[in-house]
Amino acid sequence: MAAPMTITIQNLNGTWTLDKGLSNETDPMLKLLGVPWVLRKAFSAVTLHVHISEYTTTDPMTRKALVNIEFVQSAIGGGLAGTTEKRTLNWQMNHHKDYIFGAVQGWSRFIGCSTDIDGSILPDLDLQTNVENNASVARFLQAKTDPDGTIAGGFLVEEPEASHFGNGLGLWLHTFERSVNSGWTLEQVWGFELIGGQRYFTRRMVIVNSAGQYEMGFSSGIITCSRSFTRSYVKLLSLTCNLTAIMTGTTVVAFDLYGTLLSTESIVKQLEKHFSHAKAQSISALWRRYQLEYTWRLNSMDRYEDFSIVTFNSLQHALADNGEQLSDDDIEQLMAAYDSLSTFTDVTPTLTKVAADPSLEAVIFSNGTKIMVSNSVLRSKDLSPHASAFKDLVTVDEIQRYKPSRATYQHLATQMGKAPTQMSKIWLISGNPFDIVGARSTGMQAIWVDRANTGWNDAAAPDLRPTAIVHNLEHIVEEIRARI
Known part of the structure; x- marks a missing residue:
């Protein structure tokens, strides 16, 4: 089935099956990666399933939210064992090792959009691949052309769920991987495309071996309605089914x-690190009061600020009413405490x-x-x-x-x-x-x-x-x- 609109680049949670009819043949790309013939034959015989879990954690140093994607890949038929990989979308090096590709270094991130010379919207790609014909590789990864050079329909431009991703006009996922031992590189852009009038999740990729030879191709996945999540909390984050x-x-x-379910009064303990018990209780009560009041006032004015901003602003108001101030670091710690x-x-x-x-x-x-x-x-x-x-x-x-x-x-x-x-x-x-x-x-x-x-x-x-x-x-x- 095509991907429903509830499935987005920020919510890929679920089990995906590779649609071989809509994807390029894998053998030339696997051969370029140095995968042995026997494994390539096994790949051609299997039905490939990838379970994706997309979730957020908090960076312990910056206290900022980090998006993580975990892949659990399994294959039916062909005798191939499964693999698991986790990526953090912060463009910091991740290390991964499995029995097929060996040790791999990887970088992943969300990217926003740019405007082409013809006015069309396309991914704002900072190409990492280094080949003689970089321009054609970039055009392919941005879905301007297909592997054979013909004009492609382009990625769908879909507004992200949060404005701090990209510039608000579109969002894609960009990954780059390098083999530690073999020297090959793999660069991908993930998004959604119309195929036969239906919306599909696609991954466009270019593989380059150590000799500079390269192959371009794309894969398309079919989402299946799976509730067998590997982590229970993924159920909170997804609308997969x-x-x-x-x-x-x-x-x-x-x-x-x-x-x-959660008691907002428990924030008093965190406030007591800075104030007396009585003042901490006063600030906590006012914080909650203004948090609710702000939402009602915004509704009345037909305006909207997301709840994290409302929570931050109401804390500032509560502190001011008590004649108090806190440093930016202390404010950030209090906001983080609201998450626990x-x-x-x-x-x-x-x-x-x-x-x-x-x-x-x-x-x-x-x-x-x-x-x-x-x-x-x-x-x-x-x-x-x-x-x-x-x-x-x-x-x-x-x-x-x-x-x-x-x-x-x-x-x-x-x-x-x-x-x-x-x-x-x-x-x-x-x-x-x-x-x-x-x-x-x-x-x-x-x-x-x-x-x-x-x-x-x-x-x-x-x-x-x-x-x-x-x-x-x-x-x-x-x-x-x-x-x-």
């Missing part, structure tokens, strides 16, 4: 993250119970960006062991509206494969009253988690009340079962 099929016959349970918040004590037993119930499909539904939320889940020592309980991650940054805008809950329903008439089939679990009211306004079911036992006092829309109220998160399963 058709969720309509996944959710059939189950009840969708959408957990809010901040203030429901503690859970409430009732979260672990609840998620254990939800994961054991096949009739419930749990997802996270958050105001945060995908990177911010996935990092929060992965770096929380309490929550990360339960990451596999969540079948998906839905964030509002895809529509650039914040809760409680009706559009956010409708977006959740769309991602879950629910029609507007099926809103009542989705259950929101939240400790935030504004979130409960927003969900109920669209016809969703909603359980308010009233851990403080204060009772329901929200009067913004008196007719909109929770479907149920619990004082311990564990009770949500019983409440849902009693109503379905």
Whole structure:
């Protein structure tokens, strides 16, 4: 099948099968790489599968987000063993070694776009390959021509999910590899192209041996709907499969993250490194208050800043209200601490119970960006062991509206494969009253988690009340079962 629009260069998660009918013959390229004849014959006989896991980590030195891609390659038939490789997209040297290609040095990164002399948009490629006809190699890698020199249709120009990648007009993946022992090089540009009117994931590559001989070719992959992820948290980052099929016959349970699963009050400990306990509590409370207030104000003004920027700006406001300042390094550490918040004590037993119930499909539904939320889940020592309980991650940054805008809950329903008439089939679990009211306004079911036992006092829309109220998160399963 062609690649759905939910699969992008920033979300390649899933299992891919090499489509030999849409790819160049591998034997000439493998021969140039010095692969023995017997292995080349084995390659020609196998069906090649590559499981891709794309996820983010944090650079321990700079505290910046790093995108990583892990490949687990397997082959059916031909007697070939599988291989595994991991790349970090920071254009720093990675080392890899396997039984086919030996020791290899590799560099990988995202690249943005440039404008050709004819006005067309193409990858902004800094060619690493060194051959006599570099210009034609570059044109091929940029999808301006095909291997035989004929004019190609070009890569699809698709806007990246975050503006800090490239210049916002397009995004591709660029890799360069060099054999330590044999001296060959392999340069690739990954993207999406239209083939026969359908969108396919393609990898254009040029291989050069130590004598300067080279071959150009491209491969096309077919995405398969696989949920056998090698890392449980990849489920949080991907929309690989058709969720309509996944959710059939189950009840969708959408957990809010901040203030429901993760306690924003746990940031107080980090603030206490700089301030007294009382002041740390004051700053933490104001930080959360302004964080929410800013999202509501942005909604009212039809403006959008992603949640990480909102979080940064609200921290600055909270510090100023307390007459305090912190250095840039201290601010950065506090922002990083927001990625490792503690859970409430009732979260672990609840998620254990939800994961054991096949009739419930749990997802996270958050105001945060995908990177911010996935990092929060992965770096929380309490929550990360339960990451596999969540079948998906839905964030509002895809529509650039914040809760409680009706559009956010409708977006959740769309991602879950629910029609507007099926809103009542989705259950929101939240400790935030504004979130409960927003969900109920669209016809969703909603359980308010009233851990403080204060009772329901929200009067913004008196007719909109929770479907149920619990004082311990564990009770949500019983409440849902009693109503379905």
